[in-house]
Amino acid sequence: DTGVxxxxxxxxxxxxxxxxxRCDPISEHNRLYxxxxxxxxxxxxxxxxxxxxxxxxxRLLSDRFSAERPKGSFSTLEIQRTxxxxxxxxxxxxxxxxxxxxxxxxGTRLTVV
Amino acid sequence: xxxxEQSLFLSVREGDSSVINCTxxxxxxxxxxxxxxxxxxxxxxxxxxxxxxDMKQDQRLTVLLNKKDKHLSLRIADTQTGDxxxxxxxxxxxxxxxxxxxxxTTLQVKP
Numbered sequence: 143d144t145g146v147x148x149x150x151x152x153x154x155x156x157x158x159x160x161x162x163x164r165c166d167p168i169s170e171h172n173r174l175y176x177x178x179x180x181x182x183x184x185x186x187x188x189x190x191x192x193x194x195x196x197x198x199x200x201r202l203l204s205d206r207f208s209a210e211r212p213k214g215s216f217s218t219l220e221i222q223r224t225x226x227x228x229x230x231x232x233x234x235x236x237x238x239x240x241x242x243x244x245x246x247x248x249g250t251r252l253t254v255v
Numbered sequence: 256x257x258x259x260e261q262s263l264f265l266s267v268r269e270g271d272s273s274v275i276n277c278t279x280x281x282x283x284x285x286x287x288x289x290x291x292x293x294x295x296x297x298x299x300x301x302x303x304x305x306x307x308x309d310m311k312q313d314q315r316l317t318v319l320l321n322k323k324d325k326h327l328s329l330r331i332a333d334t335q336t337g338d339x340x341x342x343x344x345x346x347x348x349x350x351x352x353x354x355x356x357x358x359x360t361t362l363q364v365k366p
Contacts, residue, residue, distance in 0.1 A: 183358070185356050187355065198351065233298070243288075248297045
């Protein structure tokens, strides 16, 4: 297992387009987290899953954001009708159920032009 | 809700010790992490401590946990210019199951 992987690493999109990011966690980890980080700020919590269940979604997420983890393995984060304010690094992390160590992916950098 | 606070900036001279502090509100947190982020790079796990520990030492790094005051600190001995980065504390294992970041402390090391 090579750790948490995210795809793509970089995405440039035009305002108004939809984008989808993928996160593959460490295989035996059942918790998966999404964060957003803008320049000069700490990562902000977006949502997290335990297996396939989405347990919490931040108020930061508008209705344009949706995340899924259909089989309790990989997860997708979709942003519809992107806005320039969505430009950020989107980070994914996974842990086992008791959070012994949180592993982060390298992130997907989104630029909305 | 859960809250994790860090001071935003710390400047030290090369060779001095650095102490980065973190205070939190969720006393149910069981795993407390320190991450380092260099400009343009991802998050690098430095160390972590369990809530049943008071101290953990790992080479130049010492983590202290005061559960009564809900205070976590990271001490870097003999700070080097390569230690210049943003340092985040991250709390996990609490009742909500979330991982909560502090805002990050920018460490500037002057030669």
